[in-house]
Amino acid sequence: FTQALKKVAQGLGVDIRPGKEVHHICVEGERATGAVTTDGEEFHSRIVLSNADPKRTYLKLVGARYLPDEYARDIENIQITSPVMKINFACDRLPEYPGLRDRGYELGQTGGVTIGPSIEYLQRAYEDARQGRPADWPFFSIHAQSAVDRTLAPEGKQTFSIFTQFFPYELAEGTWDERRDEIAKNALARFAWFAPNMADAEITMQVLAPPDIEARFGLTGGHIFQGELVPEQAFDMRPVPGSRSYQGPIAGLFLCGSGAWPGGCVMGAPGHNAAHEAIDRLRAGEYA
Template sequence: IEAPIIISNADPRHTFLRLVDPTDLDPDFLNKIRNYRSQGAAAKVNLALSGLPSFSALKKVDGDGAAQLQGRIHIGPDIDYLERAYDDAKYGDYSMQPFMDITIPSLTDETLAPQGAHVMSVYVQFAPYKLKEGDWTSRREEFADTVIKTLSDYAPDLRELILHRQIITPLDMEQTFGLSGGHIFHGEMSLDQFFTFRPLIGWAQYRTPIKGLYLCGAGTHPGGGVTGAPGANASREILKDLKGK
């Protein structure tokens, strides 16, 4: 299929190193893309539960705490806790006591689980793409055990409620969803890969070295998160180019 405009929502590394013929790109540009940092440090554990967990922090709340649990639940008590969690990943392992961002979407959409049951989504940091010892294939289950053990410190009855668990590692994100390095934001959101440097200096306006090929994903400004902003910005630049013809 031929088209005058191609818009890629894949990450920059995937777009230029897997979808584009390298002979169509300048060697210097290719080298910079190969050095674009895109190794993820986050994983997910999804749980099917037979009931709603009882969080210790809600002991004094009337009822089952469902109203309080409809939002996001953060497990990251203080800065020292977060620093220790990062230290584990810094030295090549997943966090033994990870930061967790948790939602129970079945509290707001009852069609997601049978009556009385629930689903829980646990976003976990830190879980480096490359492990110093072993790999994600051999260590995925022990990782999930660590997540559940930590979460059980805050919701003691969690274990007995678990019917099924799904583990999504950075490697899974790469192999299943095509995210280079399993990075959910299409690349590190650090100062040298942010703003006018995203994805590369000189190429931060959604255009690429290939005429008619544009980027519109989280690997462009303003980066990751469910904002729609990269796509909206890219569409404006594409319209400018079309009007200028």
């Protein structure tokens, strides 16, 4: 998907600089005027669109001193701590779910599988995390990439991933660095209860706990949607209460990522909406 997007964008003349990190967004007289990367390159522009999350954009890249106090406080208050752990597997087999024995195991391999047997089960997993404990019996969402694309693993090997929750960003006991392996192994053991052929599988895991997702992908709190998608952070309360525009208090600075309405998922809707607003304002001569 990202490769297809890149091809279209480059065809339209977009200059993409992968690996560059923005150090700060330039603000002059309450207007965004460009950005400077950590290696010192300066970009000057009439508008800036940021799909970094709202906290990162406004508190880190802009800085609270450029914001009205109330806006800075509202951004600070965004719920953005993630309960998600992602585990990527390289394995000698794909999971087989006994419930699909008669209909064919491939059904659970070429399609996504969600495991959350009851509301009580999910509530217990959630309560564990609320107490600072990793869910003992977690919720699982599983996708097997090599089942649909054989180029992803060598002959006889497979890849699949598990998106699992609830896992607190901060553990009540110990740290993720101390406990990452133990916690992931427990999740795998619980998963093997649902997919028993995993119990003796030859497996290599890449474990991404919430702080790992934060560090690796630049998502504050490790939050996959740049902030909880809950009613109090939806509609005109995303990113902050009273939002009517993708442009916040700094003229010419737009949030175009999932921290803005309508939020996360691979759909591009915040970017589409923000781009249209920015184009309309440019055409109206607002940043001349």
